[in-house]
Amino acid sequence: MMRKLYAVILLIIGVLSIQLHAQNPATVKATVATSISNFTKDFKKSEGYFNFYYDEKTGKIFLEIDQFGKDFLYFSSLTDGAGRNAERGGAAADVARFIKVGPKVFLLEPNLAYRAGNGNADEIKTVEGSFAKSVIWGFAPVAIEGNKTLIDLTPFIIRDSQNIGATMGAPASSGGAAGRGAAAGGGTYRVDESRSAVYIPNTKNFPKNTEFEAMLTFTGGAPSGRGNLAPDANAVTVRMHQSFVELPDKHFKQRKFDPRSSYQLFSYTDFSALMSEPLVKRYIRRHRLEKKDPNAKVSEAVKPIVYYIDRGAPAAIKKALIEGGSFWNEAFEAAGYKNAFQVKELPADADPMDIRYNVVNWITRAGSPRAFSYGSSYIDPRTGEIIKGVVTLGSDRHRQDYLIAEGLLQPYTDGKPVSKVMEEMALARIRQLSAHEIGHTLGLNHNFAASVKDRASVMDYPFPRIKQKADGSIDLSDAYAKGIGSWDKRAIMWGYSEFTKGTNEDAALDKIMEETLKQGFQYIPDIGGYTHPSANQWEDGENPIAELNRLMKIRRQVLDNFSEKAIVKDAPMATLEEVLVPIYLLHRYEIEAVAKSIGGLYFTHAIKNDGQVPTKMVDPAQQWSAFDALISTISPEALALPESLIQKIPPRPSGYPASAETFSGYTGPTFDPMATAEAAANETVSSLLNPERASRLVEYNARDEKQPGLLAVVDKLIEKTWKTNLVPGYKGQLQILVNNLTLKYLLQLAANTRTSESVRGEALLEISGLKSWMNGKLSNAGLKQKANILYGLSQIKEFEDSPAKFQPAPAQVMPPGAPIGMGDMDFMDR
Numbered sequence: 001m002m003r004k005l006y007a008v009i010l011l012i013i014g015v016l017s018i019q020l021h022a023q024n025p026a027t028v029k030a031t032v033a034t035s036i037s038n039f040t041k042d043f044k045k046s047e048g049y050f051n052f053y054y055d056e057k058t059g060k061i062f063l064e065i066d067q068f069g070k071d072f073l074y075f076s077s078l079t080d081g082a083g084r085n086a087e088r089g090g091a092a093a094d095v096a097r098f099i100k101v102g103p104k105v106f107l108l109e110p111n112l113a114y115r116a117g118n119g120n121a122d123e124i125k126t127v128e129g130s131f132a133k134s135v136i137w138g139f140a141p142v143a144i145e146g147n148k149t150l151i152d153l154t155p156f157i158i159r160d161s162q163n164i165g166a167t168m169g170a171p172a173s174s175g176g177a178a179g180r181g182a183a184a185g186g187g188t189y190r191v192d193e194s195r196s197a198v199y200i201p202n203t204k205n206f207p208k209n210t211e212f213e214a215m216l217t218f219t220g221g222a223p224s225g226r227g228n229l230a231p232d233a234n235a236v237t238v239r240m241h242q243s244f245v246e247l248p249d250k251h252f253k254q255r256k257f258d259p260r261s262s263y264q265l266f267s268y269t270d271f272s273a274l275m276s277e278p279l280v281k282r283y284i285r286r287h288r289l290e291k292k293d294p295n296a297k298v299s300e301a302v303k304p305i306v307y308y309i310d311r312g313a314p315a316a317i318k319k320a321l322i323e324g325g326s327f328w329n330e331a332f333e334a335a336g337y338k339n340a341f342q343v344k345e346l347p348a349d350a351d352p353m354d355i356r357y358n359v360v361n362w363i364t365r366a367g368s369p370r371a372f373s374y375g376s377s378y379i380d381p382r383t384g385e386i387i388k389g390v391v392t393l394g395s396d397r398h399r400q401d402y403l404i405a406e407g408l409l410q411p412y413t414d415g416k417p418v419s420k421v422m423e424e425m426a427l428a429r430i431r432q433l434s435a436h437e438i439g440h441t442l443g444l445n446h447n448f449a450a451s452v453k454d455r456a457s458v459m460d461y462p463f464p465r466i467k468q469k470a471d472g473s474i475d476l477s478d479a480y481a482k483g484i485g486s487w488d489k490r491a492i493m494w495g496y497s498e499f500t501k502g503t504n505e506d507a508a509l510d511k512i513m514e515e516t517l518k519q520g521f522q523y524i525p526d527i528g529g530y531t532h533p534s535a536n537q538w539e540d541g542e543n544p545i546a547e548l549n550r551l552m553k554i555r556r557q558v559l560d561n562f563s564e565k566a567i568v569k570d571a572p573m574a575t576l577e578e579v580l581v582p583i584y585l586l587h588r589y590e591i592e593a594v595a596k597s598i599g600g601l602y603f604t605h606a607i608k609n610d611g612q613v614p615t616k617m618v619d620p621a622q623q624w625s626a627f628d629a630l631i632s633t634i635s636p637e638a639l640a641l642p643e644s645l646i647q648k649i650p651p652r653p654s655g656y657p658a659s660a661e662t663f664s665g666y667t668g669p670t671f672d673p674m675a676t677a678e679a680a681a682n683e684t685v686s687s688l689l690n691p692e693r694a695s696r697l698v699e700y701n702a703r704d705e706k707q708p709g710l711l712a713v714v715d716k717l718i719e720k721t722w723k724t725n726l727v728p729g730y731k732g733q734l735q736i737l738v739n740n741l742t743l744k745y746l747l748q749l750a751a752n753t754r755t756s757e758s759v760r761g762e763a764l765l766e767i768s769g770l771k772s773w774m775n776g777k778l779s780n781a782g783l784k785q786k787a788n789i790l791y792g793l794s795q796i797k798e799f800e801d802s803p804a805k806f807q808p809a810p811a812q813v814m815p816p817g818a819p820i821g822m823g824d825m826d827f828m829d830r
Helices: 002-022 025-031 121-128 315-325 328-334 398-409 421-441 486-496 505-518 544-560 573-584 588-595 620-632 673-688 691-703 709-720 729-751 757-780 783-801
Strands: 044-046 052-055 060-065 072-078 094-101 104-109 134-139 141-145 148-152 209-219 236-245 265-270 280-284 305-309 341-345 358-363 374-379 385-394 601-603 615-617
Touching (some): 315 341, 315 421, 328 486, 544 588, 673 729, 691 757, 709 757, 729 783
Parallel strands (some): 305 358
Antiparallel strands (some): 141 148, 374 385
């Protein structure tokens, strides 16, 4: 037995010695081919920025490096999405370089976030030595020829460069529910190399950029079965893209950042800054644009900015995209350029992946008619220069507007031609969308305060302007603005104007900004949040309160006359629901806009001595006017659907299943008008009792007793809901569901440990008062009201028994409605 054991040990030692000998550096060096041409003679060569070779037999990519230590732009992105936690789009670009250390080749990313910008070699060395760099991959040369080194790039391409494996099976970032693709007990997904490969159709070479793509299959995250990530949750296949791009020359002139300008920020920390200067250097992101004649008031550009439209877009869409994108030339004309911004169809022999082309891609995908769109940019991480603009538009974006128009116009009458108004409205939206997303790639952020100044910016999210004629009919002829906005012209003037030689640029920019403010423009981006009464998404008009009241009247008229004229011939009657959704919820974004007046705050991005008022509380009268407008949206009269319409919507037939585009309900296969009303009312009640709003109401009332305060708002809300006499029938049941929603959000407010203790205390006081009212009312209440009160008391008791664990059943939520899709994705930066 011992002899056998010794024999096994000797065998293991022999194998190990062979393996160690094989890993000896001298042995490794001997295996490196001395001729790249011989090594690659049977491979397909692709010449370009980095030459590479493709071995069709093994599926491997070999990269030829002829300059070590030369910086280039590197970025990776997710070509295909894999659920909410792994959405398609770009990643921030980095500078990278190949370096050689002994027998190995490394891809290294220097740390450009921290610099010594004065050019002093010693200071540069000190800063570079103080912060870590990143070696993101290592390679062993497979062939060397002169100053050229060949490496196997395949493992680098076929990897999870976006690190989505850990996020696909994780809980969604918003809310507490499990992520859409996560199964119970799901773990981290990992790349299965046996089911992954280089994706050759998108692995290409160009003079200034080299592109690589991989088809990756992730496994291991879901224990079994099917899921929302992919048809088989055990095998999630996506494509990832990586690029090596030539950096531009260093002659780009940076422009200072101004928080009032609406430009995207480019910044870094400069440790060579003088004591009197800020450490953080802030500039804007913009394209390089120079006049042929800098001294001329109007001049052609040395190199105009040209955007190219996807040849694959349908003819009418393509024409609208070109027209909409061309709006921007008006702004560049205002900045002193002639024909400096152009939009054309992509040439037949051009590739949209070529870094030399700014492109607008029209992407065909299955799914919601609100398929997302975004504008992204390849930027130089050294300077903030925009090298290439890339717009991605979902191919079904126009269908949502067409659907809204169908509901408003009820256009389908047998024997009569179909109106062209719907198509015209949809194409008008496409023009605006083209301008909007291109605007992001020019360096501009959203401006959500534009609608109050006559649709001043295409960088706002527009809601269709719906007018009513004298006879009550709907007019959509001015649904979307035509041309560039007045704010957009001012923004381009500030960001792209070139000044005559000897001009103090900072002073000239300040003068432009002073004039912009003098003309009454406001700039409030996404930071406006749920606070600024004038910074709103998907709303129209100068006064949100007046607009909500107007819109509710239009909505009521359309609902009262809603019929099968909203659907095409031979469509199942059940599909009335798809057209009903955007009409019943026509006011959803105006609710959000109006709610901002209550406990809201007007603010500006003021800088010292610029004349702007930094902050201003909302007038109490405006807040109560907003309250009344919101309460009107949850009245039984506002929530009710005509009985004749309810009777026309049968359960879904075979081939037409319910979807995210239709309402959910409690009644099984039948259409549920009560759940539909709950979804709409939930938006209003949750907005009124928003925790941050509640905190501001308490604070502002403490600072100014004229401000409404949380107690006054909740008192009036309870008076308009629970303490209003219950009407009989359908409308009475609608009143009950609003009562329940009010109590639900009041209890949640009292249980919310993330809000202030003062808010929780005032919420408890209101709950105590409501409980006393319920107990006093119970004995003489009718059956329906008694049932409502008993349920309310049970909810209060459940809360009192365990406030920390209290979690009422979630309310019905509206189908996703933003025309831009789930989650705002229309600005991404590469």
